Amino acid sequence: MTFKAPDPAHGKVPSHTCQGCHGPGLASMNSAIPGLAGQNPSYTRLQLTVFRARLRPSAVMWQQAAKLSDQDIADIAAYAATRQPGPAWKVGSADAALAAKGEALFQAGDGPRNIIACAICHGSDGRGSDCLGVASITNLSPDCGGKVLHEFKDTPEFGIPHPNAMRITLRPMTEEDLKAVQIYISSMGK
Ligand code: HEC
Ligand code: HEC
Known part of the structure; x- marks a missing residue:
């Protein structure tokens, strides 16, 4: 993977497509979808590259990741890391x-x-x-x-x-x- 210094402001733009599923500001409110907000960028980058290479299962994410360049991935990961993680789940x-x-x-x-x-x-x-x-x-x-x-x-x-x-x-x-x-x-x- 090759990319220049990641730019969170650039990452915000392609992340609009992601927010419909991963939640506003990438903080998920949906228990079936993981949040990306507050995630460490190295982890987000690795997951997006393994989805793109179809090594981690998820037909939905294969499609999403196929559209992303290395630089998009680095920028989105940097943007996600700047966001507050979304709600802790209550224990009944x-x-x-x-x-x-x-x-x-x-x-x-x-x-x-x-x-x-x-x-x-x-x-x-x-x-x-x-x-x-x-x-x-x-x-x-x-x-x-x-x-x-x-x-x-x-x-x-x-x-x-x-x-x-x-x-x-x-x-x-x-x-x-x-x-x-x-x-x-x-x-x-x-
Ligand atoms: C149509 C809904 C949908 C869209 C749009 C979508 N995702 Fe996902 N994403 C998912 C689902 C569902 C999973 C969980 C996959 C699994 O583990 O089976 C996931 C998982 C992920 C993960 C792994 C998170 C983790 O905790 O391991 C990352 C990273 C990710 N998506 C990034 C993105 C990015 C970046 C975009 C936008 C370019 C995006 N997604 C768009 C539904 C979506
Ligand atoms: C030896 C180090 C190590 C230990 C111990 C460890 N983890 Fe992990 N964990 C990792 C690494 C590294 C990753 C990232 C994996 C990857 O890149 O695919 C990870 C990923 C995860 C994820 C995926 C996060 C996501 O967003 O989908 C979960 C959940 C998790 N660990 C939970 C646990 C739990 C619960 C335990 C204890 C039972 C545990 N881990 C113990 C190293 C560890």
Whole structure:
């Protein structure tokens, strides 16, 4: 991928097409669609290039990404990073115990079961790291979280570090563990 210094003001223009699905200012209000606002640019860039190369499944995004140049991708990612992430999802009382379990797994992992704390890579605040290519995962709805965690868990080995970090982390986790972290991360952030 080659691009000049990313320009958020330029990225705002092509992002109009995206806002119909990803929400105003790219902050999603729709639990079926991930928000892009506040995301680390390196993560957004990588996802758009893997959609464009049809390596990550999503017919909708294949079509969207096909239209974007490397520079568009870099500019949109820079614009998204300047936006405030959109709402944290509320935990219903029926899910409070699961959210607490998710918090414990996220922050501390589970040594005897070989589960690495998510916080080691994503940070205790869930905002990830741009220079390490680790996604910010606060404000991700439980539906989107569930979908992407299952994608990582079920995906074949690519031999490149990014998806493999998640694959290895998720391997020892049960369905209930996944549900628990999904509810917890959706409630992180404002
Ligand atoms: C018709 C609706 C629609 C439009 C328009 C759309 N997207 Fe998406 N986008 C989706 C859906 C649905 C997903 C979730 C894909 C999945 O995981 O199956 C997604 C996922 C993504 C992701 C991955 C997010 C993550 O957290 O992993 C990025 C980045 C993205 N879209 C960027 C864009 C950009 C940039 C545009 C505009 C050029 C755009 N999208 C336009 C529906 C849309
Ligand atoms: C060893 C480092 C590492 C650990 C530990 C880790 N992650 Fe990740 N995670 C990553 C990286 C790197 C990415 C970006 C993957 C990519 O580029 O495809 C990611 C991506 C994600 C995504 C996708 C974000 C999106 O917007 O779709 C979610 C959700 C996620 N991680 C949740 C978790 C949870 C929950 C845990 C703990 C159970 C966890 N991660 C543990 C490194 C890690």
